[in-house]
Amino acid sequence: MGKGFVISKAVGIVLIVVGAAAVATIIALSVVYSQEKSKNNEVKPTTTTTTSAAPTTAASNEPWDQWRLPQTLSPQSYNVTLWPRLQPDETGLYIFTGMSSVIFKCVEETDLILIHSNKLNISETVLTAHGSNPAPSIDSIMMYTKTQYMAIHLKGKLTAGESYELYTKFVGELADDLGGFYRSEYEENGVKKVVATTQMQATDARKAFPCFDEPAMKAVFHITLLHDRGTVALSNGAVKDKVNITEDGALLTKTTFEPTEVMSTYLLAFIVSDFDYIEQIDEKLQIRIYARQEAIKAGQGEYALNVTGPILRFFEDYYRVPYPLPKSDQIALPDFNAGAMENWGLITYRETALLYDNEISSNANKERIVTVIAHELAHQWFGNLVTIRWWNDLWLNEGFASYVEYLGADEAESKWNIKDLIVLNDVHRVFAIDALASSHPLSSKEEDIQRPEQISEVFDTISYSKGASVLRMLSDFLTETVFTQGLQTYLDHFKFDNTVYTDLWVHLQAAVDKTTHDLPKTVQEIMDRWVLQMGFPVVTINTATGQITQEHFLLDPTTKPDTHQSLTMSGLYQLDGQRQEQKNPQNGYYRKLIKKMTGKQMQMSGFWPTSMSQDTTGLTMIMKTGNAYLVFSRHPQSIPVINRAQIIDDAFNLAKAGHIETTLALRTTLFLSEETEYMPWESALDNLDYFYLMFDRTELYSPMQAYLGKQVKPLFEHFTDLTGWTDVPLGHTDQYNQVNALRVACSTGLKNCTDLVNGWFQQWMNNPDVNPIKANLRSVAYCSAIAAGGEEEWNFAWEMFQKTNVATEKDKLRAAMACATQPWILNRYLSYTLNATLIRKQDATSTIISIASNVVGQSLAWDFVRANWEYIFNQYGGGSFSFSNLVNGVTK
Known part of the structure; x- marks a missing residue:
């Protein structure tokens, strides 16, 4: 999720529009409820109360004006029954009806029950006592839309230590807003179908039923779903009972699920669909993959099914739980x-993150599937079994899963050497973000992360990729054995409970103390410097004198963070000031550090760029002119692949920040004409993208294209000789570099490349039933051919996009259509993003970003976003990474 921003006049107008829409929705739901109230007689409450909307008042210190729940009540268990309607009513509205009972314990005496409720029309509320004394009667119920509370004011007080039960009956809209209990629509065999599904993280369980919607408010959940006969109901627990019933003339199935383990509300899931599944029994564990019937029939779930068991078993061994x-x-x-x-127990995915077609999906699609599955399965323990107490520590949850996803994926695909790719995908990626003055620490204070929109903002690259990078660094520094031992005792000690991130440091320290490992400081002292401070240091090692210097690395050194704290490289040496020095590093650690920095054993485990110098001015030795540089350029194979990639990335980062000359960084690309490995090429291309952004509308563009074309031509010829462009290389990363060779060769105008891909695309247009393009190469080929073509090529791609039922193929075509070079075509395509029947809501922002990435489309996308700001902010302003990515994509 993205960074915060100042509320503008336009946003203010949006909020007014949203408020009016909310009122209209409430009125509509009230009408629907009046119809449903007489129908649903499954539970007959003894008391009915009137719920009122709270008046708008200035901020106060009242509990209902606070964003956090008071600690007066503690939920124990819920019993929730929901009935989603998969057909609209006469007004076109999709709804769900429900009833929920929550048993809670009173921790502190109070005459107020605060419980989260958002966009629900609650009609009946009953409070009963589970002890010998009756519950106090309800005085009034107020709904606070700002803080998303239902406040139940009592005429008496709840007794500390006693348990009570709160029953509510409600109706909500099964909207297409991708949050809470929502609907997903698709077409299969010409028939429109609807899925009722959920996405609760972080604060949307309250849109499905009234609940204490904070991660520390764990409870047991008993879920029952009423659904149309012929559909399938799923939830976190296994199916306990399934019976056919008739409810108000409707033929339904009532599915009751086994109670869950003690868990947080954000991990709840319940789904009604007519999906099919495939399954596997792995040592008594039932593993199932669900998807559209067409997708299952086509075998698109097989790969996910095959890798899930091995990954689960790996994590069982890794966690020792x-x-x-x-x-x-x-x-x-x-x-x-x-x-x-x-x-927990019902993981939801985008189709592109779970479904794989052997003929159509690419090698990159397969990697994404196995890493995403590993990421989510890692959470089943780290996050679900043991859960962060509050969202300010999200980085630990997501950073950890983002690190160990590579370990789990490596277990499933051991020949890929996938663990090295964390350097490109996470370490290098987040350097560019964390080197900005607008970055932020991994962990914030709880009081700084309160409102739902603030919670959404912590779901960002820092939490995921920097979190993964520093945990990987810690594991490498402690050794994987010590790291996993501490992790195992942490999970065992806190299972079914909540923690703060320092609890992990305590258990890692205990594991360290059982060894002879000599740390210069405690785990917490070391890690606090990475967790509580933004940014990272640039470390300069003078290999002649052994002198180590460091300073806060900023891409723009003239900017200063608002709350700058000097960085001291994880506390490995304690020094003060903007620039620190360790003049005589004589101990074994420093010798080991320098050896790792300069030798073949270095695996880029530290979260910092390194400048190795022979003098205090700090030019990197391996990039220096003279013999040292010639070793690199003429004999690149003498340096390990991961180090070649690191040298390039470090050089460009150092150049951007003014530590070295830009020409020196550019020299690291001279050896690319002899390079055939993926990681150095990808590192170079990622960094050269910045130059394309700066120069693609200037006179420098032509010589830049000529230079890169010269460097890539040998790589293109290498894969021409190796594969003839009809075969796929055997190596995992070799397949990626084959794609790079084709992409860069075509984008720089190499005639052999453009003739090749245009020929492929024309063959496909001549015979749409037979696509001659290899799956790995389709993204590049589609983009290149559409860019070189016109309306005919674009319309053909659009037709194929609408026709295919393979999600990964849809994604390739959707991105490629943004490569068009005719402004009117791109403007038409932009307009499609406002129509969910043409471009799905989940894909709207990424489509706009793809168009903005095209030099022809950049200004068009910028104008489009500004012209449609109110709609776009209303639809995507609070969701996941989509909105922050959009703002970044149309402005960079």
Whole structure:
């Protein structure tokens, strides 16, 4: 999720529009409820109360004006029954009706019950006591839309230590907003179908039923779903009972699920669909993959099914804790805003993150699927079994899963050497973000993360990628053995409970203390410097004198963070000031550090760029002119692949920040004409993208294209000789570099490349039933051919986009259509993003970003976003990474 921003006049107008829409929705739901009230007689409450909307008042210190729940009540268990309607009513509205009972314990005497409720029309509320004394009667009920509370004011007080039960009956809209209990629509065999599904993280369980919607408010959940006969109901627990019933003339199935383990509300899931599934029994554990019937029939769930068991078993061994549930369901949804969600026992995915077609999906699609599955399965323990107390520590949850996803994926695909790719995907990626003065620490104070929009903002690259990078660094520094030992005792000690991030440091320290490992400081002292401070240091090692210097690395050194704290490289040496020095590093650690920095054993485990110098001016030795540089340029194979990639990335980062000359960084690309490995090429291309952004509308563009074309031509010829462009290289990263060769060769105008891909695309247009383009190469080929073509090529791609039922193929075509070079075509395409029947809501922002990435489309996308700001902010302003990515994408 994105950074905060100042509320403008336009946003203010949006909020007014949203408020009016909310009132209209409430009125509509009230009408629907009046119809449903007489129908649903499953529970007959003894008391009915009137719920009122709270008046708008200035901020106060009243509990209902605070964003956090008071600690007066503690939920124990819920019993929730929901009935989603998969057909609209006569007004076109999709709804769900429900009833919920929550048993809670009174911790402190109070005459107020505060419980989260958002966009629900609550009609009946009953409070009963589970002890010998009756519950106080309800005085009034007020709804606070700002803080999303239902406040129940009592005529007497609840007694500390006693348990009570709160029953509510309600109706809500099964909207297409991708949050809470929502609907997803798709077409299969010409028939429109609807799925009722959920996305609760972080604060949307309250849109499905009234609940204490904070991660520390764990409870047991008893879920029952009423659904049309012929549909399938799923939830976190296994199916306990399933019976056919008739309810108000409707033929339904009532599915009751086994109670969950003690868990947080954000991990709840319940789904009604007519999906099919495939399954596997792995040592008594039931593993199932659910998806559209067409997708299952086509075998698109097979890969996910095959890798899930090995990954689960790996994490059982890694954590030394058995998987705590009897089943693991995973489901691919046509509409899903995030990539995936780790709901305990029922993981939800975008189709592109779970479904793989052997003929159509690419090698990159396969890697994404196995890493996303590993990420979500890692959460089943780290996040679900043991949960952060509050969202300010999200980085620990997501950063950890983002690190160990590579370990789990490596277990499933051991020949890929996938663990090295964390350097490109996470370490290098987040350097560019964390080197800005607008970055932020990994962990914030609880009081700084309160409102739902603030919670959304912590779901960002810092939490995921920097979190992964520093945890990987810690694991490497402590050794993986010590790291996992501490992790295992942490999970065992806090299972079914909540923690703060320092609890992990305590257990890691205990594991360290059992060894002879000599740390210069405690785990917490070391890690506080990475967790509580933004940014990272640039470390300069003078290999002649052994002198180490460091300073806060900023891409723009003239900017200063608002709350700058000097960085001291994880506390490995304690020094003060903007620039610190360790003049005589004589101990074993420093010798080991320098060896790792300069030798073949270095695996880029530290979270900092390094400048190695022979003098205090700090030019990197390996990039220096003279013999040292010639070793690098003429004999690149003498340096390990991961180090070649690191040298390039460090050089460009140092150049951007003014530590070295830009020409010196550019020299690291001279050896690319002899390079055939993926990681150095990808590192170079990622960094050269910045120059394309700066120069693609200037006179420098032509010589830049000529230079890169010269460097890539040998790589293109290498893969021409190796594969003839009809075969796929055997190596995982070799397949990626084949794609790079084709992409860069075509984008720089190499005639052999453009003739090749244009020929492929024309063959496909001549015979749409047979696509001659290899799956790995389709993204590049589609983009290149559409860019070189006109309306005919674009319309053909659009036709194929609408025709295919393979999500990964849709994604490739959707991105490629943004490569068009005719402004009117791009403007038409932009307009499609406002129509969910043409471009799904989940794909709207990424489509706009793709158009903005095209030099022809950049200004068009910028104008489009400004012209449609109110609609776009209303639809995507609070969701996942989509809105922050949009703002970044149309402005960079």
